[in-house]
Amino acid sequence: MSFLKLEHIHHTYFTKTSATTALSDISLEVEEGEFISFLGPSGCGKTTLLSIIAGLFPATEGTILLENRSVNKSEKKIGYMLQQDYLFPWKTIEENILLGLKVSGIEEAAKKKYAFTLLEKMGLKGYDKQYPKQLSGGMRQRVALVRTLVTEPKLLMLDEPFSALDYQTKLRLEDLVSETLKTFGKTAILVTHDIGEAIAMSDRIFLFSARPGQIHKTFNVPKELRDLSPFQSRNHENYTQLFQEIWKELESLE
Amino acid sequence: MNKRQTVELLHKDYIKQLTNQKRWVRFYQLIIFLVFFSGWEIASKKQWIDPLIFSAPSKVWVLFIKKVQDGSLMVDLGYTLSETVLGFILGTLLGTILAAILWWSPFLSKVLDPYLVILNAMPKVALGPILIVALGPSMTSIIAMGAIISIIITTIVVYTAFKEVDPNYLKVLQTFGATRSQCFKEAILPASFPTIISTLKVNVGLSWVGVIVGEFLVSSKGLGYMIIYGFQVFNFTLVLLSLLVIAVFATIMYQLVELLERKLIKSN
Known part of the structure; x- marks a missing residue:
């Protein structure tokens, strides 16, 4: 199988x-x-x-x-990453990476903690309160990766x-x-x-x-x-x- | 002198240049203001223009003080201002809600498309007499005028903005399993804020038109009534006073919308 x-x-x-x-x-x-x-x-x-x-x-x-x-x-x-990051410009990095959890209604503390751990792993600790336009292209795509991984897709x-x-x-x-x-x-x-x-x-x-x-x-x-x-x-x-x-x-x- | 000091000095020069330019802009703005009003005053005094029709700033000022002291200006202003603000809010809100309904149901939007075009092309102030008969010669019908004049155009513009939101934002949400209402709340509406704000700016002007025409028709109180009354008794000082007050308050409303814009679209 x-x-x-x-x-x-x-x-x-x-x-x-x-x-x-x-x-x-x-x-x-x-x-x-x-x-x-x-x-x-x-x-x-x-x-x-x-x-x-x-x-x-x-x-x-x-x-x-x-x-x-x-x-x-x-x-x-299933997680999906696009050609461009498509981070929502009106949301902070934190709101962006928690979007998947918010949409599926599973905003548990443990999941949120996991999101921040991932962000830290990507070398983006401390950027959570910033807006996407303040970040470089590479950083934004890393945030998009975090956003995709947070919901733990298979x-x-x-x-x-x-x-x-x-x-x-x-x-x-x-x-x-x-x-x-x-x-x-x-x-x-x-x-x-x-x-x-x-x-x-x-x-x-x-x-x-x-x-x-x-x-x-x-x-x-x-x-x-x-x-x-x-x-x-x-x-x-x-x-x-x-x-x-x-x-x-x-x-x-x- | 080392390099850092040079840079600091250059930066100071640059800032000085900016403030200088700003000062000159303010200066010329003030000049235009003074030339306009003193020119008006002199032309009226020297009878270059008919003082009966064009009045004079000094006469308008005297009437202004008088009407402030007897409190009648505040009453009229109060009516007109509350009608305009309510009409403006109602028009924008209902227009946006209608746009949301059209976005929700593409079928409905196809069905209603020709009717929107007709309603948009029709001069809304022509509905005034019917509104006044239907709702009574009161504030209600004037507010309705202020609202109706901006609803359809708001619907059309905002709906177009909704449709033009990059579908990839929706794709991101759909891969998270978002419902249609979540897509609307998380992507469609916030992405359209800039358009909604610019419609607000247009609607400020439109609501004033609707309300003033409404007051012309109802003819009982308000700044629009001041204009029509001044016209009928040939008191053009009153007409001009009303016009100037409208200009000032329309500008204030516009500035408030700009303030809202800065609050709402802080991230862009």
Whole structure:
């Protein structure tokens, strides 16, 4: 029994003039604690698939099983991180990280304490009374990570969370996120179009082809790379090899 | 001299420059004020303009003192001010509530869309006579005028703001399992505060229009009545006094809204 199981997912968007198939026959399985990536060109339906798994809207066809139960409406088992931090600018950092608890009506002292512990772990102790605009992009994305983790989701969706950051901040955050997820044993799905990021962070990579979105090929990241932090694995010899391999596949798609 | 002292000196210069500029702005503002009123006074005294129609600042001032002393100005001002404030609050509140209902039900908003357009295009003051007959020639119908004039435009503007809130904020809330009312409370409403405030600023002016026209029609008390009465007895000093008082209090209301703005949108 796998942790997350997708069976024959099809999805079509309808407009007045057209019906666009965004996803075609997606089947995959994810084990608990695994970190996987969806890699592919833009328009390959990665974000659509993520939203479907998160239960934001149902797929046209197919079933999704999370711990052998179907995900129909948005459940609190899933955390979602977006391209930009989307911290609420009118809320303080404290109000932002406690938002998930507030919305689900579980504002217990223990949970709040956990939120502050996480904030401290991210190196943001003492920033709780400030407003998001007072923080830098990297700090804000770290706050967004805390906000996502506070509700203790079993599955984490990362929708290009580092794409809006500068390179240095991105590398640092990759390490931080990877380490945090490993510590808490979370299962994660990362959507990205950055080959390097996918290799450095994940255990398995699903390469998507576009129009309609399909799984083109699956790559297993070698164990030597998986054991390293994202930054270190970028310097490993196997990294370059896998990079070339994926690059060639991507080229062949066009 | 070391580097730090130089920087401090430059900073002092910069601050001095800023205060200087501010002083000059105030100076010219004062000049405009003085030129306007003294020009008016002189033109009236020299009969360049008809003193019967345009009166003179000194005459307005004398009438002002007289009406303050016999207390009649305060009574009229009290009526008009309370009508305007109530009309303003009612109009903005009802408009925002209507916008929230439209946001809640996209179906209803589609159904009501043409009616909103018609209601918005229609000159609301034309409803005055009907309101006065229906609600009686009292404060109630004047407040209704002050409110009705701003409701529809508030609804349209605020509803548009609600719709334009970045859907990703809603996505964040939905992944936490938020209900529609939670989405409204946590994201839609606070994200629209800047728009609501700017509607408030427009509504200040609109409510004064509604109330003054209402007082024209009811013709029993208030600053609008002072204008219509002055017009009928050809006492334009009274008309101008009323106008100046309205100008002062409309400005004060506007400033209060700005104060509210600074309180409400402290984070941006």
